[in-house]
Structures are given as C-alpha cells and as structure tokens.
Amino acid sequence: MHSDNLSKQINFIKEIDKIKYIQRRTKLFNSNRHENDAEHSWHLAMMAIVLAEHSNTPIDILKVIKMVLIHDIVEIDTGDVFLHDTTLNHTNTEAETIAAKRIFGLLPQEQAEELISIWEEFEAGQTNEAKFAKSMDRFEPLLQNASNQGGTWAEYNVSYDKVFDTAKGIKKGSETIWNYTENLLNESVEQGIL
Template sequence: MEFERLLKQVEFIHEIDKVKYIFRKTRLFNSPRHENDAEHSWHLAIMALLLAEHANEPVDVLKVVKMLLIHDVVEIDAGDIFLYDSVVAHTNTEAEQKAAERIFGLLPTEQANEYIAIWQEFEDSETPEAKFARAMDRLEPLLQNVSNGGGTWKEFSVDYGKVVEKKSVIKNGSETLWAFAKQLIEESVEKGILHKKT
C-alpha cells in the first residue's frame, strides 16, 4: 500500500518536471533569456520568505510558499497566458481547472485534494495568504522589466496605465510593496522605459 502511494507521488514529480519547459514572456534579471515557470515559482517562494514581514496581515508563510510553488503547475496543460494579453484574459479558466484536477489528481487522494484547494485559494485571491502570494506574482515581473530597460513593456508596447492597472493587485497583499512598486513604475516613466498614452 505504501509503495502504491509512493508511485503516485513519483508520477506527479515526473509530471511537474514539464514546468521547467514552459517559458514566460518575461526575461531573467539583466538578461535576454526568458524565464521558465519553475524558475519563476522558485523565485516567488524565496521572495515570500524574505518579504512576508511586509504583508498587510500576518500570513502563514508555509502556505504562501506552497501556493507559489504550485500556482503555475496548471500551465503544463493550459499554457502560459501573458499578463498583458489583449485577447485572452489572464484569469482562472475552465482549462486551468481541468488541468488542476488532472495534474494534482495524479497524487494520492488527500494530497490531491489539498493541492487543488491551495491552488484554488490562490486563484480566488480572498485570504491574506492568497493576496500576499498574488502580490509576489505581480512584483517579480515588474522587477524584471525594470532591470531589463522596460523588458516586456517595451517589447509589447504596454503603457503606464495598463501596468498600474495590472500591478495594483500588489496593494491587496502589501501596501508597503505597492508603494515601492509605484515608485519603480514612476521612475520607469522618468527613465523613458515605460510610456504614458498621449
């Protein structure tokens, strides 16, 4: 029985290796190379450990880290949707729900249920942990774009208003980090790496 359980867990471990092959639009800090989902998730988890003191409310950091490590696993099936995509909404979709059920469903039942629930909590973004996790998810690409002289903002002609709209989610998890993010956004305009619509 224990061996059966282990085999399910190992099957899941094999499956999530595919996350390493899902490349995002954003690039590594000061680099032309695109970041993959595994690197993104790892980076967010470290950020959460370091920045949890800035959360609006006390958070269960382990739960936040779990959310961040698994939040993009569904992209194995559903693919990565660019935050600034003007055609496809960057929201929880039926495809992502099916992906969560299939991928986490490889695990033993109680683990599958736990991980689907944690993934769904992140998507719903209502608890302090989910709000803070989402703040990390929105902050990291902003830091990357600043480090890359505008990065995807320049590449995809994303304007100031759209950046503020999408990044303002940060304030739900951390007013402090949102104040910092706003400062970076304003400095990016001053440097000419982010443009306001005229």
Template structure:
C-alpha cells in the first residue's frame, strides 16, 4: 500500500524526534532551563535566515538551513560534546561518524547520501555555506551566555581566552557578526560575567 521509500522516511522522522531529548549545557535566554538540540537547531535556522545578508559571501541559504537543522542529529547516538570540554575534543569523532551512517542511513539512498554530504560539509567548515552555518552555531551560545550572567562560562569556569578562541570562527562566515560578537565578549569581560 505504501512505498518502501515513504516508510523509510517516516522511520527517520520518528527517530530524529530523539533530538528533542538531547540536553545542551547552554540555557535559554534569560532562563535556568537548558536548551535541547532541537531548539538549538531551530533557532540557528531562523538566525541564518534573518542574518544571511551579513555573510561574507553570497550563500545558498537553503543549504545553510539544511546544515544547521541536521548538524546535531548525530548526537542522538554520540551525545552532546560541550564546546569547552577539556577532556573530549569537540571535533568530528568516530562516534559521530557511526551515528551519521546509522541515522542518515535510515533514509532512502539518495536522501541518505545528501544528508551525509551536508553533514560532512558542515563539519569540514570549508565552504562559504559551512562557514556561515558555523558562525550561527557559535553565535547562539554567546548570546545565551551573555543573557544569563555568564551562564556556562561561570558554571564551568571558562575564561575569556577560550571563549575568544572558540568564537573567532564566526569571522570566517561573517566579519560583521564577528565585530558584534567580539564587542559582546569584551562587554562581558567589562561587566564581570566573563573572567580573563
């Protein structure tokens, strides 16, 4: 009655509901509640649409939206790695690769290949779309932490140098947004919510 393709797509849709249960370290704006991966990805997609005019280069916004919506799906299996974790590298891991193959592999072959390619492109961070998508991914927690009196910076003792290092990726996607982010980091130091 229903095609195998449709049933695979429905199974994938059911599976990715698990993204809603992956808790991140950052909290919602002006809140004590932790954000989940689904909320994070949705927020990045809207940020990309709203801020796309500030990209360093003309971008395919649909591709950026796809990147930010699927980039953390692998955390269903691999879990969330805190960007400031000192024990585990935040770079693409073997666990994330296995997760990408399993989860995106649930889709029909053509969609599976597309999703894996988009995920790989985001992880590599080399194309103009990936650079802008990563800029959004680094900007959102900066905005959250500054709205929460230091948030995870305070909670985990993260210092200015580490924040600056991790956030400087923003300039690869947008010099304009990086200027804003850099000022926000400096203002956070000046106000005492980010320690040097």
C-alpha cells in the first residue's frame, strides 16, 4: 500500500517538474528574463505568507499557500494564457479541468481529490482563502510590470482601463493591497509606463 502511494507521489512530483518550462509573458523584477510558472507560484506563496495580515478576513494561510502553489499546474497541459489576451478567455476552461484531473489524478485518490478540490476552490474565487490567493495572483504581475517600465502593458499596448479592470479583483481579498495597487497604477500613468 505505502509503496504504491509512494510510487504515485513520485510520478506526480516528476510530472509537475514540467511547470518550470511554462513561460509567462511577465518578466522578473527589473529584468529582461521571462518568469516561468514555477517561479510565479513560489513567489505568490511567499507573498501570501508575508502579506497575510492584509487580508480582509481571517484566512487559513496553509490553504492559501496550497492554492497558489497548485493553481497553474494545469498549464502543463494547457499552456499559459496571457491575462490581457484579447482572443482567449482567462477563465477556467474544460481543458483546464481535464488537465487538473489528469495531473492531480496521478496522486493517490485522497490526495488527488484534495488538490482538485483546492484548485476548484481557487478557480471559483468565492472563499476568503481563494479571494486572497487571487489577489496575490493579480498583484505580482502589476509589481513586475511597474518595475520593468511598463513590461507587458507597454509590450502589448494594454490600456489603463483594461489593467484597472483586471486588477480591481484584488479588492475582494485585500482592501489595503488594492489601495496600494491603485496608487501604483496612478504612478505608472504619471511615469508614462501605463
């Protein structure tokens, strides 16, 4: 029994190594190098730990960390969809659900069910933990773009209104971080990078 579980867990660990190859459009802070999904997920986990006190509501930080560490694993199969893509929808798709079931399904059943449930909770964005996790997911690329003279905003000619519209979800998880974000966006406009 344990050896079967261990074998499944090792297979999952090997499979998720592929997330390191999924390139995002955003670049590392003050850098020309694109971030990969593994770096993004790690950074969100650290942000959640450091910024948890700014959540609008009490949260289970371990659950938030699990959410941000696994939220993009489906992109191993589906690829990364750029947040400001005008042709693809950046919401949960049937392909992502299939990917979640395949990848998490490599694990022993109980673990697979737990991670699929956590992934679905993140995607739905209704619980306090999901709202805060999604706030982190929206906040990180804003910080990156501001540090890179507009980054993907400039590169893909993304308007202030579009950035503001996608960023405002931060407010659901943290009013404090949303206030910081609004100031950051206004400063970016003043600097001519948004």
